[in-house]
Amino acid sequence: MKTRQTTQLVPHTVDGKTRLIPVPVDTPAPPRDWDALVLNGVTAIAAVVLTASVVWSTASIGDLLAHAVVKPAAYGAAVVFDLAWIACMAVEWLARYDEDRAVLPRRAGHVMLVLAMLAVAAHGKVAGYWEIGLIGAAVSALAKGLWTVVLRHQTPPLDARTRAWIQGELADAGASLALIPVRRQLQRAQAQVAAERAAIESRTDSGSADPDRPDEAADDPDADVLAIRPGAVTTKDAVRIAWDTGVRDDDAAARYVAKVTGKAPSPDTVARYMRLLRNGVAS
Structure with missing residues (x-):
């Protein structure tokens, strides 16, 4: 059995005074969590694919837009295409416990992904290599598809009653x-x-505004x-x-x-x- 060294607090008495002191002890080492390792590896792969997709889309769309505007503006606008659907995907992940709220960012992400793919394909057509345009557009689809699989795997399944209970809790918090x-x-x-x-009382007391009429007592309000x-x-x-x-x-x-x-x-x-x-x- 594999062990690992940890510390444990044990009582130690000196001159009648007891204190807890750390003492090194050997404890059984837990087995390796292969599920967590695999999930971390898949997440890392998805991050690399997403980075490559952003770089490729930005380069392609930026080169396409550079025909009409200066390059800094073209590439600045080009990066928006991928960042838009990535942001929608992040919002969808945040709303994973509320399926009703996750529908809008999911649909918006699909629309923005299609726009990014069309822009990459258009660059390939303008450059005279429509095959490269189609393949480049597929890169963005692969990146989003992989991330969708990873995020769905990490989303816990909830029954209808549990989702309704969570929505009620969120509604109470939102009301507060x-x-x-x-x-x-x-x-x-x-x-x-x-x-x-x-201020009105102060002006009335000083007699500067709306004084008492002669037929009224001075103390009457x-x-x-x-x-x-x-x-x-x-x-x-x-x-x-x-x-x-x-x-x-x-x-x-x-x-x-x-x-x-x-x-x-x-x-x-x-x-x-x-x-x-x-x-x-x-x-």
């Missing part, structure tokens, strides 16, 4: 991600509304001003609104919280929320 910008937009809107109301109801927002929400409107001082934030919530907040609570916002860890 979609709510992030929605919440940010809502917070910005709430902050703008709160800032506008605070104006009917046209929509004041924030006390208790409509929490201290944390009010601190967040003050922060979004540009308030950075703890005392100013406390005064704003008192105005919005209708009660004096704890200075320590306001300072803690402001500290979290400065550190960028407040939710």
Whole structure:
């Protein structure tokens, strides 16, 4: 039996104190995984074939386009033909657990592969060697076919119920991600509304806009001003609104919280929320 040397932690006591120390030990070596070796070899072959296909297609299509444009632009456009279907194939691999999402990149990859093959064949015809054009076009087909076989082999088969379960999990995760910008937009809107109301209250209190009529008491609220109801927002929400409107001082934030919530907040609570916002860890 083949063995290999590894380390194992064993207790060792010196002067009444025990520590775990690494000790070399011989353990049975696992058998060689020929399946993994073969798969790695096939993947390497597919990578070499893909590289050769990109080089050949770029050279052929670039030489064809060079008849009309300068060579740097021609070869820059030529490499797009193969990179397009390669990118579609990569997206198809990423969607391997969702067959519905993998259909579009698979079909798009086939269309882009046909366009690349037609361009290579056209170069052979223009050069006067249509046989070489057909053979060159087959190189791209062989590269994509080989990669399709490799990727399909590594795609685990899933039954319909498992695929439906995975789609449900992805839908939940997608909904959570979609709510992030929605919440940010809502917070910005709430902050703008709160800032506008605070500005209106400030102008009203100073008597610079819409003063009380002579028949109204000085302490009566104006009917046209929509004041924030006390208790409509929490201290944390009010601190967040003050922060979004540009308030950075703890005392100013406390005064704003008192105005919005209708009660004096704890200075320590306001300072803690402001500290979290400065550190960028407040939710």
